[in-house]
């Protein structure tokens with residue numbers, strides 16, 4: 006045998022032995038570094054078999070109140086992380102983390118069967134002997150050995166002891182012990198021993214630091230159940246991959262927003278190279294969702310943008326240096342001028358419809374689509390509009406639209422619809438992610454998607470195109486409360502069957518669902534998928550409670566009745582002020598309620614000023630502002646009696662019927678905001 010070859014084999018064997026020794030030492034060091042977690046309810050499963058492999062091992066699986074952590078230790082010198090990739094010296098070794106990332110997904114899939122949110126599973130690489138490193142690479146958390154305990158303990162109290170037992174049992178099955186069966190009992194390192202080769206070194210984390218981390222972990226407030234555990238069908242949906250735009254629909258309270266939030270956190274982890282945008286029509290909901298995400302998945306917070314679609318458009322314009330003044334008040338003046346000078350003298354003036362109908366037609370149907378030539382409007386299906394318009398009448402609308410546009414220009418302003426169109430155009434010249442300081446968006450999740458306009462959907466779709474898991478539309482056509490509407494086909498979005506329907510109501514009591522559903526039972530609405538639809542069925546309602554109350558009385562008594570009910574809820578039922586929502590279809594109703602409650606000394610906050618920061622006051626607002634929110638107790642006031650009467654008959658005229666249907670859907674939205682108790686006051690006949 007040639008001497009050179011023999012020397013080469015020897016050197017490789019030595020390298021292998023050195024590698025094996027390094028692996029053993031570093032694994033022991035990691036177990037030692039994390040051992041103290043056992044004192045606060047964690048189980049450390051050391052040296053387990055890699056699921057599906059006969060020989061490969063997983064260094065450590067940590068299961069406890071903070072979730073499940075799959076730990077691989079690396080003895081890597083000269084490591085750096087840049088732009089989501091990891092390097093050893095000059096070599097990009099990111100691919101070496103893929104197997105652990107894949108293992109994370111295997112574990113997610115397995116534990117989704119018991120409803121564990123995939124956000125509770127953390128593949129972690131621990132860098133031996135290092136400190137001050139906490140990065141995400143290929144959906145794997147890369148930590149210094151001195152950072153690992155704090156990272157795990159920092160997840161606080163997310164799982165009860167019973168849930169931990171459940172997760173532990175699953176993990177013991179999923180990760181069998183290596184070697185002989187006697188060693189199958191899981192290793193719990195309570196009293197860490199420093200590896201011999203490091204006995205002389207300063208500890209990476211002092212005892213005081215460890216104590217502080219463990220203490221903080223024990224003191225952390227528990228999270229709500231749904232933040233960690235979901236229904237298995239929900240947990241699977243959170244991580245389900247769709248090969249293009251998808252839609253999640255379902256009736257009120259079926260957990261669509263919850264799935265959207267978990268999905269946002271999940272996609273944020275899976276896409277280290279782009280942010281996730283969570284958006285909707287109203288300003289209130291994104292703030293509330295952001296607050297929830299901060300507790301549900303704190304690590305995802307800086308990877309997810311929560312904002313309303315209008316604020317997002319503003320952000321796009323600002324970043325591209327487009328100056329535009331959006332002034333809804335002046336825009337209304339501009340429309341009224343256009344009506345007075347053009348509209349009312351046209352064919353439209355002779356039709357028995359309120360001016361607001363034509364305003365909706367121009368602002369939502371035309372400008373909400375960004376239609377730029379009459380022929381396109383002449384052929385438009387006008388989804389969601391019941392009143393048919395002849396070609397001549399459409400020409401009248403077109404003239405009104407041109408007159409309105411001219412007025413806006415003369416005033417040097419635009420309306421909300423105009424700002425969306427400008428943002429859409431701005432993105433065509435400078436795509437999102439190219440403007441200074443802008444990070445690209447990998448996924449967009451739209452809640453209450455049925456409330457958006459066609460142009461808004463186009464704007465959001467442009468951010469991701471048809472990329473897998475790029476666009477997730479969440480909503481319920483039954484809750485659409487804005488005029489007009491659109492179809493996804495018009496917006497250039499094809500779902501191609503990528504739709505999921507959720508059918509278990511987790512929010513309302515059966516009594517509230519029954520009461521609210523009676524109102525809209527059998528009503529039809531235009532769905533964004535293009536068909537005329539009826540409400541999605543709710544297969545199961547998980548909660549029960551008292552019968553809702555319908556208060557009928559003369560107008561002058563309504564304020565006193567409202568105050569009496571709020572007092573009863575505060576003191577009799579024992580609900581905190583912050584968990585009470587007083588909702589009204591009109592601004593006048595909101596102002597009336599605010600005045601009545603203030604006069605009674607009850608603290609209130611207008612939903613128009615509420616963006617999710619907890620405040621100890623009764624929330625009062627229009628139903629539109631309450632979209633997507635929920636309260637333990639809801640009081641709906643100033644409801645026209647004719648809408649809720651048992652024998653209520655829809656008006657015969659098309660346009661009136663359209664308004665009536667919308668008003669009833671709005672009321673349905675208000676009632677289904679209630680978790681436990683519902684009180685509705687009506688006036689009139």
Ligand SMILES: Nc1ncnc2c1ncn2[C@@H]1O[C@H](COP(=O)(O)OP(=O)(O)OP(=O)(O)O)[C@@H](O)[C@H]1O
Pocket residue numbers: 230231234235236239255256257258259260261262263264481484510511512632633634635677
């Ligand atoms: N698996 C679950 N277990 C317990 N509670 C859940 C679960 N899923 C959702 N919930 C709760 O149900 C309520 C309704 O959820 P969510 O707001 O996501 O419903 P939604 O479908 O978006 O409703 P809407 O369309 O009416 O706004 C929330 O309080 C949420 O925390």
